[in-house]
Amino acid sequence: MITLSRFLYEPGEHEAEKASNSYLMSLVAVVAGLPLPIVNLFATIIFYLGNRKGTYFVRWHCTQALVSQISLLMVNSYGFWWTISILFGSETISNNYIAYILVALVFNLGEFIATIYTAIQTRKGLHVEWWFYGSLTDLLCKE
Amino acid sequence: MNKVAYQGLALVLLFALLLFASNQVDWMKLFKVAKATEKTEEKIGELIWENIQFSEVEIKLDSITNAVDSIVTRICRNNKIDRSELKLHVLHSPEINAFALPDGHIIVYSGLIEASENQEQLAGVLAHEIAHIQLNHIMKKLVKEVGLSVLVSMAAGSGGGEIITQSVQILSSTAFDRNLEEEADLKAVDYLAKANIDPEPFANFLYNLSLEEPEMMKYFSWISTHPDSEERAETIVTYSQNLKVKNRPVLSDEAWLALQEKVKEY
Numbered sequence: 032m033i034t035l036s037r038f039l040y041e042p043g044e045h046e047a048e049k050a051s052n053s054y055l056m057s058l059v060a061v062v063a064g065l066p067l068p069i070v071n072l073f074a075t076i077i078f079y080l081g082n083r084k085g086t087y088f089v090r091w092h093c094t095q096a097l098v099s100q101i102s103l104l105m106v107n108s109y110g111f112w113w114t115i116s117i118l119f120g121s122e123t124i125s126n127n128y129i130a131y132i133l134v135a136l137v138f139n140l141g142e143f144i145a146t147i148y149t150a151i152q153t154r155k156g157l158h159v160e161w162w163f164y165g166s167l168t169d170l171l172c173k174e
Numbered sequence: 175m176n177k178v179a180y181q182g183l184a185l186v187l188l189f190a191l192l193l194f195a196s197n198q199v200d201w202m203k204l205f206k207v208a209k210a211t212e213k214t215e216e217k218i219g220e221l222i223w224e225n226i227q228f229s230e231v232e233i234k235l236d237s238i239t240n241a242v243d244s245i246v247t248r249i250c251r252n253n254k255i256d257r258s259e260l261k262l263h264v265l266h267s268p269e270i271n272a273f274a275l276p277d278g279h280i281i282v283y284s285g286l287i288e289a290s291e292n293q294e295q296l297a298g299v300l301a302h303e304i305a306h307i308q309l310n311h312i313m314k315k316l317v318k319e320v321g322l323s324v325l326v327s328m329a330a331g332s333g334g335g336e337i338i339t340q341s342v343q344i345l346s347s348t349a350f351d352r353n354l355e356e357e358a359d360l361k362a363v364d365y366l367a368k369a370n371i372d373p374e375p376f377a378n379f380l381y382n383l384s385l386e387e388p389e390m391m392k393y394f395s396w397i398s399t400h401p402d403s404e405e406r407a408e409t410i411v412t413y414s415q416n417l418k419v420k421n422r423p424v425l426s427d428e429a430w431l432a433l434q435e436k437v438k439e440y
Contacts, residue, residue, distance in 0.1 A: 102185070119321045123314070124211075129201035134192045163181035170178060 033145060034165065038158040039174070042088040049085060050092035051154035053078050054146045057096055069108070072100045087174050092153055095168040096146075099161060103142055110135045215313055217329035219277025222345070223263070225338045226281065231266040233284060233440060239264055241425055241433040242282060245297045248424045249304060252369040260304065266440055270383070273346045274303045276312050281346070284437045290379065293423060293430045298366060298376020305361035311354045312345065319344045352402070359406055363414050372421040377410040 042050070056078045057071050079093045110132055116122040149159040160166075202208060233239065243262055250257040260278045267283040274280050280303050290296040306312055316325060320341060328337050349355070366373040380403040425433065 106189070118323050123317070124202075124207055126200060126202050127197060129205065129207075130193060130196035130199070133201070134189065134196050137192065138189065163178065163185050166178045166181055 032162040033148065034160045034162075035152060036158050036160060038088055038091075038156075040088075042086070042156050044156075046086050046088045047154055047156040049082060049089045051150045053082065053089075053093040053096040054150035054153065057100060058143070058146055058150070069104065072097075072104050075100055087172075088158075091168060091172045092149075094172045095149075095161060095164050098167050098171070099142065099146075099164040103138065106135050106138055211313075214326060214329040215276045218316070218325060218341070219275050219279050221328065221338050222275050222341050223261075223279050225335070225342050226263075226265070226275075233264040233266050233437075235436065235440065238284075238287075238433060238436050238440070241429060242287070242296070242300075245293065245424045246280070246300055246304070248371070249297065249301050249365050249369045253365050255304065255308060260307070271346065272299050272303055274306045274312050275345055276316065278307055280304070280307070284440060287437045288434060289383075290434075291382075292375055293425050294366075294372050294375035294421070295379040297369070297371045297424065298362060298373060298379060301362035301365040301369075301371075301376070302358050304365060305358040306350070306354075309354075309357060309361060311350060311358060314354070315350055316341060316344065319348070355406065356409065359410055360413055363410055363417070367414070367417040367419045370420055370422040371424070372419050373410060373414040373417070377407040377414070380404070380410070381407040 053075070057075045059074070075093075075097050079097045082089050082093045085093070113122070113128060113131070117124055117128065122128075145161065149161070152159045160168075239262070242264055246260060246262055247257055249255070250260065260280055262280050262282070264282050264284060264287075268285045269283045270285045270289045271283045272281060272286050280300070282300070286299060287296060290299075320337065324337055328341075350358070362376065363373040366376065384403040384407070423430075
């Protein structure tokens, strides 16, 4: 699911730090805005906008950090509103609900681990490409 | 582009597959959700009933409670409903009202017994309330009006008396959703039919009360919390036409009259 490769060029120390920060940004925001699935996306968007004129390596990783959150945002939002309708609405806890929340948790945990790993590797100047999101970033982010 | 599409599709499939696999496990049983829900409902029912007991007078005269109980027992027995799960309480009040609380409590006001022209009408209202309990409408209504978080904290002991009073108010004097009412009506007709009780008097009861004078309406809580009674009476009549019910009264005529007499005298 994750491929470690060499980038087109050797990124400098400063670039590696910024690229790594884009992943850390989403992690910090996950912890800060845990109940609201949109907070981490906002934080990553802001970081992305701040670095969209950065070097290719920085832009590429900011983009991957951003797009990787979109699918999770959808999964989490659905779970979030489902939970709200159970707590304050007429929905009741069902097997479907528990099954969905558990799968959502597995996906979140997977992304969390992948994000930490990527943040560490990019800090070393290594290029980490995620399954699907890496290819999508290649399409979106041009040199 | 193709690579992205394939990988995206694979990711969606992985999610769907995991969801399908997760759905095969009975999490409700594993996490004992039903048991926890039952306990919460039991506690809430107890708290609300204690609140009602504090402000109302319960009739504990065996000759009254036994007669009403025998109607409930017939409905339960013929419909395979566990009678021990229902807790029947008759309260002394001129209000024509009956309502159900969480954990199977059924509250019947003496005014309702007096206002019923025959035992089948009373049986209809009781069957309707039993249907609300069996269809889990009571908790659904409370969760919708009060919210699950408040109910859970109330059951855990941190709920204020205000919330309990509010819950009593909601259950005794506000209407259910129209769909829930219709569902309970039709279920009640099924219960009555199986218990060999003619459902038509129940329809008549709804119809008659809807014709009452406006100044008398202050006593007719049951009808004010069950709107569109005329329309509902028609639905019940239409639905019960397909059922062939041989009416076998639970109480003898003398016993029914004696019940009404005792309620009046109380």
